[in-house]
Amino acid sequence: MKTTVNFGRAFILIVVAFFNATVYGQSVAPIDEEGGGNYPATYNDAKTPCISPLQYEMIEKNIKDKNEKLKLKTGGQRTTSTAFEWPLQMAPGFNDCNYYLISNYVDEDATTGIKDYNCGSVTYDGHRGTDIAINPFPFYKMDNNSIDVVAAAPGTIIAKQDGHYDRNCAMNSDTANYIVVQHADGSEALYWHMKKYSVTAKTVGETVATGDFLGVVGSSGSSTGPHMHFEIWANSSSSSLRDPWAGTCNALGGTSWWARQKPYTEPAVLRVQVNSVLAVFPGCPTTESPNEDSCFNSGGTAKFYLFLRNESAGDTVYERIINPDGSTFLSWTHNSTTSYLGSYWYTTKTLPSTPGVYLYDVEYKGTICTKTFMVDCAALGLPAMSGSMGISVFPNPAGNEITLAGEGLENGLYSISLKNLIGQIVTTTSLSVQNNTAQKSIDISGLPAGVYLLTMQSCNTRIVRKVVKQ
Numbered sequence: 271m272k273t274t275v276n277f278g279r280a281f282i283l284i285v286v287a288f289f290n291a292t293v294y295g296q297s298v299a300p301i302d303e304e305g306g307g308n309y310p311a312t313y314n315d316a317k318t319p320c321i322s323p324l325q326y327e328m329i330e331k332n333i334k335d336k337n338e339k340l341k342l343k344t345g346g347q348r349t350t351s352t353a354f355e356w357p358l359q360m361a362p363g364f365n366d367c368n369y370y371l372i373s374n375y376v377d378e379d380a381t382t383g384i385k386d387y388n389c390g391s392v393t394y395d396g397h398r399g400t401d402i403a404i405n406p407f408p409f410y411k412m413d414n415n416s417i418d419v420v421a422a423a424p425g426t427i428i429a430k431q432d433g434h435y436d437r438n439c440a441m442n443s444d445t446a447n448y449i450v451v452q453h454a455d456g457s458e459a460l461y462w463h464m465k466k467y468s469v470t471a472k473t474v475g476e477t478v479a480t481g482d483f484l485g486v487v488g489s490s491g492s493s494t495g496p497h498m499h500f501e502i503w504a505n506s507s508s509s510s511l512r513d514p515w516a517g518t519c520n521a522l523g524g525t526s527w528w529a530r531q532k533p534y535t536e537p538a539v540l541r542v543q544v545n546s547v548l549a550v551f552p553g554c555p556t557t558e559s560p561n562e563d564s565c566f567n568s569g570g571t572a573k574f575y576l577f578l579r580n581e582s583a584g585d586t587v588y589e590r591i592i593n594p595d596g597s598t599f600l601s602w603t604h605n606s607t608t609s610y611l612g613s614y615w616y617t618t619k620t621l622p623s624t625p626g627v628y629l630y631d632v633e634y635k636g637t638i639c640t641k642t643f644m645v646d647c648a649a650l651g652l653p654a655m656s657g658s659m660g661i662s663v664f665p666n667p668a669g670n671e672i673t674l675a676g677e678g679l680e681n682g683l684y685s686i687s688l689k690n691l692i693g694q695i696v697t698t699t700s701l702s703v704q705n706n707t708a709q710k711s712i713d714i715s716g717l718p719a720g721v722y723l724l725t726m727q728s729c730n731t732r733i734v735r736k737v738v739k740q
């Protein structure tokens with residue numbers, strides 16, 4: 271059996287090599303970049319305001335009731351004790367190089383025009399917060415609880431809601447899953463649009479420290495995709511709106527509320543990955559498929575992906591494949607011709623023929639993002655690390671039982687969990703991998719029909735598969 275497979279693969283390689291040499295030869299210039307462009311950030315606009323007037327009334331009423339009950343301050347001014355840290359964090363185990371884009375600031379223009387704190391136009395008419403979108407693969411990140419909303423400053427939870435639908439793509443009247451924290455000086459921060467059932471178990475009246483988990487970034491309420499709307503009030507009235515960003519056109523806040531204010535634009539590589547097949551991003555509300563791989567055939571091809579923030583026309587991105595000994599196997603550049611808030615580019619390259627652990631290294635404006643990948647894992651005796659290699663789940667769609675089978679896995683103990691699409695864990699079990707192979711059947715007869723995410727996790731490996739129960 272194994273001989274047949276190897277022979278088949280070798281035969282295909284020979285045919286491909288022959289075809290390339292004779293048909294394309296050297297006469298056709300290699301295509302340096304095959305695809306990419308705008309990677310749309312999820313953000314709202316004037317037609318889809320993050321918070322409706324009715325919702326502001328509702329929050330104010332909630333807060334007023336709690337203020338009276340908790341005997342908290344009702345009027346405050348900023349003090350340095352409320353200097354904010356960044357309100358989002360990558361969850362433990364998630365390690366993209368960066369993960370966010372700022373898609374809207376506070377609109378400082380009182381008329382129908384728009385103007386952000388820096389006198390630019392990164393806002394929409396009437397916007398009252400900072401929209402921080404997560405890129406790339408926002409729904410994939412939401413499904414995997416990759417990006418946490420955390421307290422920007424210490425304070426008391428003064429309002430919260432959870433249980434609302436979180437895969438919205440357009441204007442609607444549903445309330446978001448949210449938290450309001452009142453700081454020691456009476457100022458308040460609204461954290462809006464969180465994932466359903468992700469909001470902290472802490473109750474109204476309990477305190478949070480800077481960096482404490484508040485929830486997971488989602489798309490609840492009036493929202494066009496997973497992002498966090500972060501809004502500041504000087505006191506408990508929505509009329510006391512403040513803009514935390516210090517800048518020439520900030521008429522609402524004066525000095526910065528940030529402990530370390532981020533620059534207006536932050537060009538960076540958010541993520542790089544190496545694929546056998548294309549990544550898929552179908553758009554809201556469908557979960558994207560990064561389709562990242564870690565093992566490739568010797569001398570085969572792979573697609574090299576990069577995802578950027580604040581790309582500007584005229585910029586150059588430097589890409590390299592680095593050999594196991596640190597020398598460069600191949601280098602090329604991406605030359606920007608258009609400016610984007612979020613963008614992605616990919617190109618196919620022929621891989622080295624020598625088995626080994628290689629590095630895809632991307633440098634852009636002083637930021638570096640790298641990804642390890644392997645050529646000929648079998649020869650190296652190495653397991654697949656993550657992504658779409660490793661395990662299969664069948665049958666899928668499934669009936670009352672699924673079987674999980676894998677080869678080339680790292681030996682050790684794995685936890686297995688099955689989550690529904692609102693993020694609740696519905697089944698857990700464990701699996702011991704020996705001789706790099708595994709097989710296990712899981713009873714799912716008690717689960718309702720629907721889509722589930724199966725996660726298989728060890729210290730070094732995390733594999734996620736979609737399972738449909740009929």
Ligand SMILES: [Zn+2]
Pocket residue numbers: 314320374397398399400401498499500
């Ligand atoms: Zn917003």
